Amino acid sequence: MENKILLEIVTPYGSVFSDQVDEFSATGSEGEFGVLPGHAPFLTTLKIGMLTYKKGQETGFFFVNSGYAEIGPDKATILADSAERAEDIDIERAKAAMKRAEERMKQAEKIDFARATAAIQRATIRVQVAEKKGSK
Numbered sequence: 001m002e003n004k005i006l007l008e009i010v011t012p013y014g015s016v017f018s019d020q021v022d023e024f025s026a027t028g029s030e031g032e033f034g035v036l037p038g039h040a041p042f043l044t045t046l047k048i049g050m051l052t053y054k055k056g057q058e059t060g061f062f063f064v065n066s067g068y069a070e071i072g073p074d075k076a077t078i079l080a081d082s083a084e085r086a087e088d089i090d091i092e093r094a095k096a097a098m099k100r101a102e103e104r105m106k107q108a109e110k111i112d113f114a115r116a117t118a119a120i121q122r123a124t125i126r127v128q129v130a131e132k133k134g135s136k
């Protein structure tokens, strides 16, 4: 399709999004990047962050939990450990996950800091993304 790019967001839990969009941006390991139709092919790792797309007047926001992005001129695939649309994020669940991870952090010797830190990052970004409202 001319001037559109097929954006697919896939997780082990299933397909989260698949649609032709005008543009999107995501959070790569090296920072945020934007993609328009016709983009040169590239592959990048993703860190816990936000993905935003535009399709006409429609704007959407997703939480994306790490993974890979494979970009081609007319198709982009986001393979993430988990991902949710802003409207589908359960803020109370994210806050509860954050609280659990913070409690684990206090048990200094016993814990896996990298794991607890990642859980806090996921919860923090989920709450930020949930506060964004998409438009149709």
Ligand code: ATP
Pocket: 013, 065, 081, 082, 083, 084, 088, 089, 090, 091, 093, 094, 097, 119, 122, 123, 126
């Ligand atoms: P939790 O400890 O609450 O499970 P988590 O960060 O460990 O949080 P993930 O491993 O990222 O969870 O995701 C597991 C599944 O639960 C995925 O399908 C993900 O989309 C979903 N999920 C996790 N947290 C939320 C949330 N706050 N709102 C909606 N879906 C969520």
